[in-house]
Amino acid sequence: MSSTTTHHVVCSALSFSWPDGTEVFDGLDVAIGPGRTGLTGLNGSGKSTLLRLVAGELTPSDGTVRTVGEVGRLPQNVVLDTALRVDEVLGIAAARAALLAIEGGDPSEEHFTAVGDDWDVEERALATLDQLGLGHIGLDRTIGEVSGGEGVLLRLAAQLLARPDVLLLDEPTNNLDLHARRRVHEAVAAWSGVLIVVSHDRELLELVDRIADLHDGEVRLYGGNFSDFERALAVEQEAAGRMVRVAEADVQRQKRELADAQVKLARRKRYGQKMWDSKREPKIVMGARKRAAQESAGKHRIMHTEKLAEARERLDEAVDAVRDDDEIRIDLPHTKVHPGRGVLRLRDLTLRYGVGLHGDFEVRGPERIALVGRNGAGKTTLLRTLAGELAPESGEAVAEVPLRFLPQRLDLLDDSLSVVANVARFAPGATNNRIRAQLARFLFRGAAADQAAGTLSGGERFRAALAALLLAEPSPQLLMLDEPTNNLDMASVRSLTGALAAYEGALIVASHDPAFLASAGITRWLLLDGEGLRDASPEEVFGDGTPAP
Structure with missing residues (x-):
């Protein structure tokens, strides 16, 4: 891994829809630099899709994704061919075979090309496996001989060995036991490049430097770990709730003022009609007064109507700032089992x-x-x-x-x-x-x-x-x-x-x-x-x- 000072991910006006027309993003903008970033959001908000776009596995329908540095991704669902050897999963099989050939006396140029500068690749691979608690597996066993959780850790080991500048992890602790989770936590804590992790594992999210919260198609960045994010969000939502209450009161006040203006207009109209009917003033004077009154009343009504519309717009904006995250409502059927049965x-x-x-x-x-x-x-x-x-x-x-x-x-x-x-x-x-x-x-x-x-x-x-x-x-x-x-x-x-x-x-x-x-x-x-x-x-x-x- 080279210097991390310039490595980053930038999404500009990013839009993406699935082939059936389902829209995921429309004009998304976000920039993520060095450090550990936890990407959070509700199920279906597009977290995994965003990682796939950053990794280049999906193509935006509009906008751009720009990554500076090599990108590696650990997908959410890891499916490996059971016949693969561990060294093949780690991506070192060719270099390892070349090393063995060279050590056996074969000086062919392709072997030196396959090794490159990575003469200690086998030692690094074994050290990485040991770091993740997989030292007992070795490099020659097949995937069919390891558990599902060990398969996930092997894919993570492959990423750690490859040392990408930008590492994307999608639910890396799923299906892992407590000991394996702790190994992943340690690897994340030690990462020094750009790392973006999607996870519901709270302990893991407490290790990040910032939270990127994906909500309603937009990403907002919050400094600190998940606990810091929760506190900041709570403060924001409390303020948003106050703004809603203020805006609601303003709408009601504008409604009252508009109603009062309409009552005054009706009174003026009745008074003008009464004066017209009694003909107490010259017709030309009464006509001029009527036109002036109508013009003034019209302006008055328009002013209050515009104020009410503006108040309603402010209320809509305030309501939009309050999160209304739907949660599943599960009513389990009546299934009582009596004690001892x-x-x-x-x-x-x-x-x-x-x-x-x-x-x-x-x-x-x-x-x-x-x-x-x-x-x-x-x-x-x-x-x-x-x-x-x-x-x-x-x-x-x-x-x-x-x-x-x-x-x-x-x-x-x-x-x-x-x-x-x-x-x-x-x-x-x-x-x-x-x-x-x-x-x-x-x-x-x-x-x-x-x-x-x-x-x-x-x-x-x-x-x-x-x-x-x-x-x-x-x-x-x-x-x-x-x-x-x-x-x-x-x-x-x-x-x-x-x-x-x-x-x-x-x-x-x-x-x-x-x-x-x-x-x-x-x-x-x-x-x-x-x-x-x-x-x-x-x-x-x-x-x-x-x-x-």
Whole structure:
């Protein structure tokens, strides 16, 4: 990485629309220089799209994106060929092979060209893997031998090795366990170039130098970390609220003055007519007075009408400054499970891929269970087995109440179908009006409910999937969620937390998000590790230095 003093990203009059005509940006202007920038905004506001535009993966319909320096991007959804070797993912396979050939006595020029000046590439690669907690993997294993979370870290390691001048990270801690998250946090804190990160991970956003808030198609920059941004925004919104109240009072005052002016005009008109009828003055004088009075009254009325229009315009501007960020409103169905009632039984369960749980486990209502463990421990495999999607190797898992499972990948949606059609698949007996009413509570209103699922952002996809499950019959008395806060903006996480607080059924949630688990009312912690499934304490799960929920 070269000097960072001139590296920056500038978007000028940037406009972009999807092929179906959906507008994302219209004349966006923003300039981001060296340092760590957290890009925040509601789901669907265009954060990932903006990163793709900066990376050159999308072409603006108008305006320009100018980047000074080499750009690297870690996408939100990392999909890697399982046959790839680690050194291929890191982008060093060719240089490594050339080094081996040179060390073996082959002096061919192409080998020296492939190596360039990077003679210590293998040592740097191993050091980077070790920095991210992947030292045990080595360079010759394949992606099929590592967990999904380790795959994300490998893609990050590739970016760190490439040392781009501008690094773009899109939800880099999604699907990562607590230990892996901390590795990413350390890498971000140590970055010295231009870094733009999209994340709902609050701990990560506390490490940035500034917040770039994307709202209503515009970006505003705030100095400091996420806590500083929240304080600054609260002050702004308080002032905006005061301005609305002042503007509303001014509109009412202008309405009263206009009404008073109209009453005075009517009185003058009646008086003039009375004088005309009585003919107390010469006709030419009365005509002149009438014309003067009408002209004066007209000017008076126009003046007050213009003042009222100006007052209303100021009110509109004040209202626009107050954020009205829609939040999903989740009403979970009445699913009360009485205390002590059996919900789920596990007996000598051995999962696919050889994960053994050893012994018997019972879940009774209305327990709220956090399923925790390192990446690759088998949490998703266990949940899929409980949901009936995977058959166990041996043993049994018996659900004694209706259950619903929201998978991590949200692959229960058919990308070719609209949001409405997807929900209808889960509730064939529901009317179209009922489905649309439910979707409106999840912010899919009007035409938004008719868009194809394949065009949705990560957060929008979550909302659509959750709406489908909660409208399905029968209502779930056991709800299982796999990393539910991935891709959700802060407002949606708060809404999900509020909904779960009102849920009266049993809950099993796999999550690496300490803040979310702290707010979910967890009553039991189950740790899945090499020893199987066992009860644990929050302190054991989160370790020293992390506040336990």
